[in-house]
Amino acid sequence: WLHGAPAPGLKTVVEMRVSAGKTRFEKYPGFHFDDESKRFDALTETLFESRLDDKGEARIPLKINIKDAPGMLNVHLKTRVFERGGDFSVDRITVPYSPFVSYAGLRIPEGRGWNGALYSDREQLIPVVTVDENGHPVSRRKLHVEVFEIQWRWWWQRTGNEDLGYYLRSRHARKIIDDYMSTKNGKGIYSLRFPQQTFGRKFIRITDPVSGHSTGKVFYTDYPGWWDQPGHGAPGGAEMLTFSTDKDKYRVGETVHIKLPKARKGKALISIENGNRVLETFWMDTEKEKDGARFVITDDMAPNVYVHISYIQPHERTDNDRPIRLYGIKNIEVENPDTHLEPVLEVADELRPETEVTLRVREKKGRPMTYSVFVVDEGLLSLTRFRTPDPWSHFFAREALGVRTYDMYKYVLGAFHGRIAGLLAVGGDADLVLAGEAKINRFKPVVKFIGTFTTGKNQSRTHRFRMPNYVGAVRTMVVAASPDKVAYGSVSKTSEVKKPLMVLATAPRVLAPAEETEVAVTVFAMKPAVKKVTVRVSGNELTEWEGARQQQVRFDKPGEKTLHFRLKVKKRTGAARIKVTAQSGNEKARYEIEIPVSVRNPRITRTHQAVLHNPGEVKDWTYTPFGLKGTNKTVLEVSVIPPIGLENRLNYLITYPHGCVEQTVSSVFPQLYLTRLTEVEPLQQARIKDHILAGLDRLKTFQTSGGGFAYWPGGTKADDWATSYAGHFMLEARRLGYPLPPDMLEKWLHYQTRRAAGWSDNPALSIYLRRSRQTAQAYRLFTLALAGKPALAPMNRMREIESLYPATKWLLIGAYALAGKKNTARSMMKETSVRMDGYRNDPYTYGDTSRDNAIILYVLSLLGEDDKAAILLEQVAKDLASDQWLSTQTTAYSLMAVAAYAGKHPGHGTAFKYTLDGKTRSVESGKSLMQLPLPARAGQSYRIAVESKTEGPLFVKLIQSGIPLESPDAAENNNLEMNLRYYDTNGNPVDPASIKQGTDFIAEIRITHPGTLPPYRNMALTYLFPSGWELTNARLDNIRRWKSSPADYRDIRDDRVMTYFDLQRGETKTYRFLFHAAYPGRYYLPSVQCEAMYDHRISALTGGKWVEVMP
Template sequence: VKTNNGFKVVGPSSQKVAFAQPDEKVVYFDLEVGDINGIGKVTVTATSGKEKASYDVEIDVMNPNPVTVNYKELVLEPGKSATIGWEAFGVSGTNKAVLEVSSFPSIDFNRRLDYLIQYPHGCLEQVTSGAFPQLYLADIADIDQSRKNKIQKNVTAAIQKLSQYQVANGGFSYWPGNMTPDDWGSSYVGHFFIEAERKGYALPMNAKKQWLAYQSKTAKQWRYNEGYHNDFAQAYRLYTLALAGSPDISSMNRLRETGGISNESKLRLAAAYALAGQKNVGLKLLNQSSIEPDDSRYQYYYYGSSERNRAMALETLLLLGQKEKAFAMANKLAKQMSSDQWMSTQTTAYCLYAISKFAQGNGPKGIDIQYTVKGKSATITTAKTFADRVLSADGKTVSIRNNKKSTLYVKVVYSGVLPIGQEQVEQRGLGTDIVFKDRKGQVINPSVLSQGTEFIAEVTISNLKNESVDNVALMQIIPSGWEIVNTRFTDFGDFADNKVDYTDIRDDRTNFYFPLKANESKTFRILLNASYPGEYYLPGVQCEAMYDNSFLARTQGQWIKVVR
């Protein structure tokens, strides 16, 4: 047996097997996994007399811990020089460092965009959010052709994936396979499709036509329901129809004359009127509104936040030609985006989208710097607003000189994956408990299990607050030596009838998505099999509310063994 740097053979790397007649036998080699992330390769060679055969096996070597990101930043005045230092951390092969330079206050574009791209869950909103801001990166940033090609690949893949969420009536469901369209999500996907088509991307056949028919029919059938705060969703729907060149003026007028609609609805409706060529009506609505979001009721129902609603307000200000107000709003958003403040996928994507729209036609442009890493110097000269360059992760320092006559905003974003056992344990708003049982329901210790043992993991998630929470995501990653028994395709289909909105079963993990009422607990059961002898790491439970960072739980993992 031979390996690359992904594995190391522990003990003898060759063994002899004798056969008195045609037969098959099993021999075992102990392999130790290297401290890397990547593809491990094992070559098995069998020799008998003059005959020889070999087989290559490629195995993913993955650290289950999430990427940890940090940054250092400074403001560089005209003609000045400065140095930024950082300490690389994490497992070898996961370390990255990127130099970001902007002529506009930093919006942390790469860190925020990477968060969207690496987000592990795949609902309608998150797939859309991962691709949406990438449409505009080349417009505002100095990026090379390879990154442009990667963006094109990402956006095309997202468009194709989203087509799987479209249901018979033309709307889009929150999870694939669901038959009910998601109100806000259907408008959000359509918004993305329109912008992508304008950038030259091909949409699935009839997808846009069916979506337009659904939006138009739903807009006409809409009735105000104060209990569901559905005026904001209607305003966004009407905005997307206007953006698509099919404004529904009568429905827009009906919403405008409806009493009690929210501030956010008025601002979104103002944008719809501007797109429909009635800017004067849009300005009247703007004057009746506050550009500062003031009603949290309208955030949670539609995956939003105050920052997301500010980003939508920024877009409205741009459409109505309110440059001074737009500049002030863009600066406020940039400050929030460059901070450590948590943002959901929806908030992150819409902020990046709105700031990109702003940067295309407003604000200072142009970058001219010289930077030095490990004794090697390079320059960045561009007319774009933003530029970045990948640095050597172990460079530790970078010196930058600003050759422009305007202020530049400089940041080094560095990241890595923490070693096994060093994951960050957190708990707020959610309680977790995991118990392992045999098929008879008796509690067992998973530390050492015999090969072939079939057992059950019971994970209980508790809402510790006196308020309900939607869109909770539970991710349980399993050790490489265990296998998930997908009970949907076995005789045990009913035993794990977990009450969830959606279940995503993969080779190495099971994801559950569900709501929790105030102080409610839910238990989820996963059927497992101890399949491969060896010592492996069982990651802790990871659970979060995808749109509310006050609900989060991560627990410590443990080492387990599967024995023959």
């Protein structure tokens, strides 16, 4: 436990997955140590499944016997420790594993030919290194060198076994070099000579005879005159010089001693360089100064410098095989003690909950400093293995070499021909990135920022704060900087937070009405004086307890014991609050949990409507709210325009469970115009503002680097229609005074302008795809004109296209009108109809006939074409008021279009009176539509009568909604086949109706396109799982045994997982979810649903049912 108590006897499962890694050694950047011809399939197994010992420990032998690996491997370990109440903590870590005692590495030089190919008519020098598993150099004799001629990758890189390794073992491979070489002190040069000029792809492999490790890499060869690169005809000098210094790290004031290889004659130019300039240069005569060169470390050399040496032999010298010019680079770390601050933190090793904590801060040498203090839950920090910030390491990180050096020696006719790759590369990326991903811990965290403070010379400061009701461990961190010098430092200390008696309760993350669960209460007795403990549980109005609410437990010695209480949730929604208290003598402890209680079935809506044609005409209804208590809503909607079902249509958009960019915009776009349609109370107006600002902020997660908007967050490919739709929303929001995230609109404008200019029509496409592309381009042009940046040339080109679809043409007309080309717009209007052929679903613009009617109505309203707009208003309103299914795109655009019309035609307002259970109220408004919330207490009946006071028709609609406890839907498949099965980790069938606590099991869902309709796009699989099951988040997991089909996006929450994908004709996709039966109790398993988000003809559903987790 975080508070230091051992956790004896807890069930523990450790799983291991071994996968291929990337073999790297810090001192040999640029060298290749892996064998590309070897394929390694991941190995997964359960290492340990048992209980911890009395000390809360388990020692697990790790045996990995893998011989033919391509190089270093990664061992992924996932550990789960299960509390007795059902909760579990998870640790995931990835560590490198070396299957070899030593490694061979090579570096292919960059050639002069095509694609970096090496010239085959001359000697090529290949640097080779041999190191042990820790990267230390080792000498090797008889390294086996093989070079193969391989054909183009058209077949050996296909799937299955036809990989490079298979090819090399086949009769098709031709070995053209079979040789041996040696390394001394871990270094060597292999002289690669081809027997004849050759062009094409080669593979070189070098094998260490001691360890059996091999390194192998594909490269190209050609010969001069074939794909020559200009300017590379002169022979290049082999340019490697190795030298050393007496040590790698120095302090300011120390002397660096440079040792060069023995040489008879020659001169060396030594340059001391840092990240941006040359600090010092001097010449050295290698014949006279045989002891090497020296220089003194100064302040400006921190945090590191590079020693760059250019060594030049006399041109006439040919008594050695070295090139006329060699160079080498070596990094030297430089540390200045004056840049280190040493803050001292004094805080107790053990802290007590709900008491005042005192901490004291000073600098060890009394230096002044400015510092910040943080106190954070250690369990929370371990989620990412967070290390205390070290500002010194950040500001004094190794700098990359910023000086580029050029010379002409390789263009001078040399006494040596050949070229090798430089041995050393330089860079500033020495910091290690940990591979561990996550520790999941369910404690309520402590996160406190105490503040930023300053101490003077020889001063200290004391800080106090109150520790909340928390048990575990906290880390106090102090990060400091000098106020007047370049100096930094930090310090941290972890303290256990505990007291003699502690209590911890565990329960599911979420619950649903009428569910039953066990609340497990773990009692910790940390001192021998704690003997008899009384534990009580209580709750709020959503909870009721079955059995005793008070239990006693006795301790003979310090330790922990777990008690169980049975909780039943009442048939209502809200938040269930559970309070646990424990007492032993004068020692007391308490723990509180708040659990969301929500029903996860779909909301059901029922409507009653009437038309009152004359003043004084009355319509009355009796209504009874339905659904679970807390979910009931009743709204009276009265309007002088045809009814549009505003309440249920807007609620549908706001509560829609999926969140692509189209649905995100659709949920907020119509809310910009609500005040045009109806009276909005100040509280509702504030909520609308929050919704719109949240929508604008969320849009940032969809924007690509190019400025467009992807369909899903984090996507890299922009969606044409959604990009215009999001931009349209941003422009309107900005016009109405909402602030936009910085640069988002500018990047969008740049993208739209570029795409509009580059678009061209393609008559070869199918009629439907061509129409989609044309409509997307017209919408793009419309939004650019709306932004005040009309693209006139693309608009004119599009106007020349014959037989444009009506909605496409109206968007283009709108673009001309907004661009100030009124005459052109009027001319086009005369020849454009508002009627069009019907269609169901356009998967590229997310539209249908109803959506396109709304687009035309929207444009007509902007243009002031009242007569034509009135024709479409009736149809759009009729669609909204009906019970027919409408997509989010159609719903949002229809509401926007009606609001646009209403904004131009406010009418004479609404006047009526209504009587509810004998009480009469008169209502008058200048708006075309009024919404009045009515009482909706479950189980009570109400009578309402509405009387018109308006000249002309008055449309009255009574809208009721509620969510039932159990889903009324039966299992069904509509143009889609869905099969669901459950099995354990050994493949044995599992009945979800009754699963034993602690069982790991898989839910497998197979979804098949029956092949009768075109391919399905934008499919959504929604799996809401019972409260007593815990889902393993595969994105966090490094142990993946049960693979699923690819998905475009996945949204994982506490009680559900939603998967999005496309489905080709006849295709089957399989999705698997790993669950753990965590909490004993009785829970509701809602329907599993798969649907096409823009075509309601395509759906599949399973029936909901009650399930149990058995203790």
